Amino acid sequence: MRNHETKKAKLPFFGLGKILPYLKPFWKRFIFILVMGLLASADDVIMPLFQKHVLNKFIGERDFTSFGIFIALYLLAVLMSGVLNGLSTLRATQTEAEINNTLRGKLFAHLQTMSFSYFNQNSVGSVHARLMSDTSRIGSLASWNLLDAVMHLTYIVGATVIMLILNARLAVLVLSVIPLLVLFFALFQKIMLRADRALRAQNAKITGDFNEGITGAKTIKTLTVEEKIIGRFKSGTSSMLRKSVRSARIHGIFSAVMTFASSTALAIVIWKGGYIAQSEIGTFSAFMSYAIGISEPVRWLVEAISSLIQTQVNIERVTGLLEMKPEVSDSPEVIEKYGDTLNPKRENWEALRGDIEIRNVSFRYPDGQETVLDNFSLDIPLGTHVAIVGETGAGKSTLINLICRFYDPTEGEILMDGKNLKERSLLWLHSSIGYVLQTPHLFSGTVRENLLMGKPDATDEEIENALRTVSAWGIIEHLEDGLDTDVGENGSLLSTGEKQLIAFARAIIADPAILILDEATASVDTVTEQKIQGALEAVTKGRTTLVVAHRLSTVVNSDVILVVREGKIVERGTHKELLKMNGYYKQLYMRQFEDEETEKVLG
Ligand SMILES: Nc1ncnc2c1ncn2[C@@H]1O[C@H](COP(=O)(O)OP(=O)(O)OP(=O)(O)O)[C@@H](O)[C@H]1O
Ligand SMILES: [Mg+2]
Known part of the structure; x- marks a missing residue:
C-alpha cells in the first residue's frame, strides 16, 4: 500500500499518476497503440512527397528512370496506411472496452465491501455514474486520446521537419500560424466545454423530472398536480432548447475558424512560395498539402490535452472510490486469520x-x-x-x-x-x-x-x-x-x-x-x-x-x-x-x- 502512496505523490500529472497503477496490466497494449499510431502517422507525413516526386520528376523533368521503384514504394505506402490504421483502430477499440470492463469490475467488487453509511450518503445515480460514465471517460482517454495524441504529434513533428528540409524560410512562415491556432483552439475549447457542460446539466435535470413524472405518476394524479408538473417539464425543455442552440452555434463558429486557419496557412504558401512553383512545382504542391494538413492535427492535439484535463475529475472519482476504506472493516489481523469478502478462509x-x-x-x-x-x-x-x-x-x-x-x-x-x-x-x-x-x-x-x-x-x-x-x-x-x-x-x-x-x-x-x-x-x-x-x-x-x-x-x-x-x-x-x-x-x-x-x- 505504501508503495502506491509514494507513486501517487510523484506523479500528480493530471491525475495520471493515480490511475496508472490500475492501467498497468495494459502496458503492452499502450506500447502497441503508440507504435502503430507513430507508424501510421509517419506514413501520412510522407504521402505529399510522392506527389512532389510525380510533379518534379515525371512531369517537370520528364525523367522516368525511377518509375518502377516509385510505383512499388507508393503501393507499399498505401497498403501500410490501410493496415496500420486498421490495426491501431482495432487495438484502441479493444483496449477501451477492456479498460472499461476492468475498472467496472474493480469498482463493483469494491462497492460490495463498502459499509451501509456509504450507500446512505451517496445516491444510486452518483454511484451509477462512477461505475459507467467515469470509467468510460478513462477508457477512451487511455485508448483514443492516446492514439490521437501520438498520431497528431507525429504528423506535426514530421511535417515540420520535412518542410524545414524542403524550404526553411517558407516552413517558418507556415509554422508561425501554429501558435495562433493553438491559442484559438484552446480558447474555443473552453467556450465549447462550458456550453456543453451547461447542456449536460440541463439534460440531467430533465431526466430527473422525467423519472419523477413516471415513478410518481400515481401520486401526481391523486394530488392533481399534473398541470404544475407539465409546466415544470416545459420550462426545463425550453431551457434545454436554448442551450442546445447556443452549443450548436459555438461548434459552428469553431468549424468556420478551423477552415479559416488552414486557408490562412495555404494563403501564406501561395503568397510567399508562389515563386518556387516556377522551378519546382512538386515542392510547392507538397508545401500546400502540409499547410492544409497541419491545422487538423493541431486541433486534435489541443482536444486530446483538453480531454486529459477534463478526465481528471473522472479519474479522481474512480480512484477516490477505489481507495476509499469502508467505515466498518476487518482489521489486518482479522483478515490474516479469517480472510476477507473476496477470499474468505x-x-x-x-x-x-x-x-x-x-x-x-x-x-x-x-x-x-x-x-x-x-x-x-x-x-x-x-x-x-x-x-x-x-x-x-x-x-x-x-x-x-x-x-x-x-x-x-x-x-x-x-x-x-x-x-x-x-x-x-x-x-x-x-x-x-x-x-x-x-x-x-x-x-x-x-x-x-x-x-x-x-x-x-x-x-x-x-x-x-x-x-x-x-x-x-x-x-x-x-x-x-x-x-x-x-x-x-x-x-x-x-x-x-x-x-x-x-x-x-x-x-x-x-x-x-x-x-x-x-x-x-x-x-x-x-x-x-x-x-x-x-x-x-x-x-x-x-x-x-x-x-x-x-x-x-x-x-x-x-x-x-x-x-x-x-x-x-x-x-x-x-x-x-x-x-x-x-x-x-x-x-x-x-x-x-x-x-x-x-x-x-x-x-
Ligand atoms: N442512516 C441514518 N443516518 C442518520 N440518522 C439515522 C439513520 N437511520 C436512522 N437514523 C435516526 O436514528 C433514530 C432511530 O432510528 P431507527 O431506525 O433505529 O428507529 P426504529 O426504532 O427502528 O423506528 P421504526 O419503528 O420506525 O422502524 C431516528 O431518530 C432516525 O432519524
Ligand atoms: Mg426500524
Missing part, C-alpha cells in the same frame, strides 16, 4: 453459537447529530427469543444494525460468544446471521433463485419446508410457474407481503445461528401472521432470535420483551410481567388491543 471460522452481549454501547450515525443509543447494555443468552418494541424512531433498527455490525458503536462494545465483534470477520458474522428486513429485497430472477441465495445447494425439499414454515407454500404453489415464477426487478411482480414471506423463507433456509426479524411480517395479513407465529416457535427453538415488532400481539410469547424509548430500555420482562408493571408497555398494549377488538367488532 472458511476453514478458520468458528461456528457461532449465538450469545450476544451489548456492553455500554452509545451510538450516533456518522452523518447524524443525535445520539441514538445512549449507554445501552443488554445480555442475550444463547437461544433466547427477544422482542424489541417501542415507538417509531426509538432506535430498534439501529440496535440491530449494530448487532449485524453494519455500523460500529461510537462507544462501548458488542460481544458474540464472548468475543468482541471486531475480532471476527464481517463475512463470518453476516453468514451466521439471518436478517429479514421490513423492506425486503428480492433479486430479479425466479422465486427459486431467490431462495437459493440463502443456501446455494438447498434441495427442493428444504425449499418446500422453509416455505411451509412461513405459510407461503400455498401462495407459491398458486403462482403461474410455481417456484419458477419470475419475481421481476426487486420482486415488483409480487405483493409486499409475498416478498416478505419469500425473504423470510430465504433466511430460514440458510439455517443461521441468530435470526433477526425487523418488522418482517408487518405487511402480511393477521391470519397468515398468526400461522407464521405458530411455526416460528419450531424454527426459533435453540436459536437466538431478535424480533422487532409494532404489532404487540405477535410478541406475547417471547422470552423477554424490551421496551425501547429514545435509545434506552425503559422496561423489560415477559409479557405478563410487563402488564403487571402497569407502565408504558401496558399503555401501548391496551391501546392496540382495543383497536384490534374494535376492528373485530366492525369486522
